[in-house]
Amino acid sequence: MPAVHRLHRTIAVTTALVTAIVAVAAAWAVGSLAELDPSEHGARPGAATWAVTVAVLVLQSAALTAVRRAPRVTLLGVAALPVLVAAFAPSALFSASAVPVLVGAFAAAVQLPLRLIAVTAAASAALVAVGQFVAGVGFGRTDPVVLALEAAGQGLIVVGVPLIVGSTIAANRAAARAKQDALDAVLREREAQVGEAIARERSAMARELHDIAAHHLSGISLMASAIARQVSTDPAAARSGALQIREQSNAVLDDLRSLVGLLRESESRAGHGGDGALKTLATVGDLVTAAQQTGAPASLDVRLGALGPLGTGIAPLAQLAAYRMVQESLTNAARHAPGAATTVTIDDSAESHATVTVGNGPRTGAHPLPLHDDGFGVLGMRERAALIGASFEAGPTEVGGWETRMRIPRDLSRTGPEEQR
Template sequence: MAPAGRSFSVVLVSAGTAAVALGVLGVVRALVAADPSEHPLPELISWWLTAAALVLQAAAQLLPSARDLSLIVTSALALALALVAPGSLFSVTALPILVSAFLAGLSVPLRHMRWTAAAACVLVFAGQLINSIGSGRADYVGAAFEAALQAVLVVGLPLLPATAIAAQKSARRAQEQMLDALARERDAQIREAIAMERSAMARELHDIAAHHLSGISVMASAVERQVGSDPDAARAGAAAVRQQSRAVLDDLRRLVGLLRDADSDDDSVKTLATIPALVAVVAATGVEVDLRVRRPAGGELGEGIGPLAQLAAYRMVQESLSNVSRHAPDAACTVTIDDDDPARMRVSVHNAPPPRGATLAATGGSGFGILGMRERAALIGGSFDAGPTGDDGWEARMSIPREPRPTDRKQTP
């Protein structure tokens, strides 16, 4: 609660306590006035002193320090009233003490206020005993017993529910803090996984770009040597292409190459042509894998699919087969490369449900692999989705658009 809201609530509770206590005092006055023979009417000064004590007791709840101090002050004010004006009106002073004890139990742990509660009990006991003796009671033992009972009920009774409520609030607050900590930890893990995946993609992009930009540089050198018409202009243009290609290559190596993993043992560029070897490696581990390739008759696999997109397809198949090996090693798996669509290529990995009686791996997925595959698909302008199938299996699908052919680029206005 905000400080302003809390101050308002404290003032409201204090004013309410004073109003209720004065109201009870008014009811007592009315009862006494209705039957003066049964209850002797106290002197006027006693009414005023009791009303003043009740107001001061309610005002003690506004003390800026801890709540347990207000409990001591309200109990001491009741004792002062018993010393100054003992009588039947003294019992009304128990109401502000009840409220102060309840508020103290809500805001202060019981282990921190045990001495305060004991001191308040002593003050209430002394006030009640002095009031009984000052009112003319001669049974000291009975008066002491009633004073002790009054102290326990007025101070101890409201502390029990207040302590229970405070404990529930503390447990709820601790649970919320734990959930917040878990959420922050999860977010940190996701950010770290995405950063690692992007770093891996940047490393692979470096390898691909370096390979192809080197080829551009070689081709530009060949053009520079072989052009026959307008050799001066062609030579200058080719030299500029070569120079720019080398500059891009150097910049790319400096910027992206910083993210390379020096400990990586596999530096080969992964393409669609390397997927059969990947499937064979996974099948050698005991997983039943079937590779299906669909392509136009006489066409080349992956025509119009750039090297970065082919790498994304390879990594998607690799991650999906790894998930099958971890979570459903006994399930049959089918890798499909559908290259029939002239606009895009589709790659899917479908694993059937495990055979009846097979044991599923108990390891739970973190979801980072799916995040990485979705990042790769977005990087190449494609799409990725994964989820359960109607046969209780699982399927991962990636759609990869083809790059425009050179003839298409020339026809574009």
């Protein structure tokens, strides 16, 4: 903040200095005109008149350094000082005193709303008019009515014009600040919503990770117990090994529960949800069937390779992530592109990976397909893909539709019936 204060002080001092120079220069110009045409501009100002006028101009300009702290008092002071010149040293030089008043009115209008400065501005305009009238009478004007009208016009112009300009600038600044504040509020709300959505999605993934891990590791633990009881060859060694397997399995279960507990910290009241069934690539067809039952033109294209059943070498959690991606994509297609043909493609033919794609065409009807924004649904898909080490892409297609694609790495070292379920 001290740096900001120094900047404001520097601006105020610079403004006062420039105003003083311009005002003195204006006085010099008026004085020069008086020497050239005394009949029009009055008698040539004497040394005393010059001294008083320059002193008042300098005081007016110096007072402008306080306009930021006290704009109304400063404006009144800047407008009142020239009355001294009008009373004690009337001359054509008086008109130069309008320069600091112009600057003061503008600066005050920028600092305060018009409704708060209106009375001060009216008083300042009256002071300028009085000073102009007194100065005119002092250097020989004999037409009081015309002089009064000129004085009133001088007050209105000197105070009113910069007041209007300054108020307009201040209003534009206020509108810009309000707009920026509203934008900041929207961004903060958006960030909060995204954070909440990420927390919900991670919590859901934590539940599913626990279900899968518990399902498989509990089976390992039971199998180890059975081996320990049933093996007949070298029963002591087999039993010992089986018990070790069981101990390790239980340790893994404990560690997974601890990890899931950390991931679920932000969800204290949410229910478990779900139907309890393990979701795999093989169950994606159920999603397509459910979509077809609602009347949506959805289809499934499964491309198998030589590796074996669908999903061979794809971890259960990875298959669940793909299942959820298809589920969310079908929901988005029904919401954003009702009536559009949707195709779910499971390409399981590559040795290194499996690719799951959901693409829909343009929505039918008179209205164009609204672009899917990168919202919470897509955000959840990205989170799931990152969790399993898969790549994920989502975006509009060339024909005006939308496509989501997840490429899941395959681990052929994963074997056994549990990995194919």
